Amino acid sequence: MTDKFQLNRNAFDHLVLITDDGQVHENVSPVRAFPIQAPDNGISMVLQDGQEVAWIDKLTDLPEQIRSLIDAELAGREFMPEIQKIERISSYATPCTWYVKTDRGDTAFVLKGEEDIRRIGQASILISDNHGIHFLIRDMYEIDKYSRKVLDRFL
Incomplete structure (x- = not known):
């Protein structure tokens, strides 16, 4: 109540x-x-x-x-930018740089390791960069095809 x-x-x-x-x-x-x-x-x-x-x-x-x-x-x-699209990544091996569009603008961050990508519930993903900033993908099934392909390689 x-x-x-x-x-x-x-x-x-x-x-x-x-x-x-x-x-x-x-x-x-x-x-x-x-x-x-x-x-x-x-x-x-x-x-x-x-x-x-x-x-x-x-x-x-x-x-x-x-x-x-x-x-x-x-x-x-709270500061948790929501990733709308993964533009590109520097490599499929970690550490790598991710170039993304978020609800707060375009940015790039370094993913240290695959363990920094975590599933939250059925469809959400939380990604931590090398500075401890968390990026959210609210629904990985609604993101564009290329972004989904990148996520699939890391999950």
């Missing part, structure tokens, strides 16, 4: 959560329970020490003002 609460920003631009019974929690952060499989479901509002002060079943159930504050906070904390 979603807790009833109010959410706003203080003078320091931190999120402040006020529960239905009037408790004020300064500097709360949203944390996704299932960031890849269900990013809009299961959001925990936590304090800096990790204590949960509210639970959100679905972001879509929230009023627009609260939802936009949470979305903005998550966007500022």
Whole structure:
């Protein structure tokens, strides 16, 4: 069940959560329970020490003002570009450089080893580059033919 609460920003631009019974929690952060499989479901509002002060079943159930504050906070904390297309790779042997189109623009990254490509669920793939940045392919069955061929060689 979603807790009833109010959410706003203080003078320091931190999120402040006020529960239905009037408790004020300064500097709360949203944390996704299932960031890849269900990013809009299961959001925990936590304090800096990790204590949960509210639970959100679905972001879509929230009023627009609260939802936009949470979305903005998550966007500022999370960085996981979604690969839309693999343009080319330098080699099928690792380490190799991948040139990709993402939802945040074109980029290149170095794949250190095949162990840095992990399946998440039935269709999603998580790729870690040599700097620890995670790239997501949400559905490997909907990506273009060349990209799928590259993935098949590494999986």
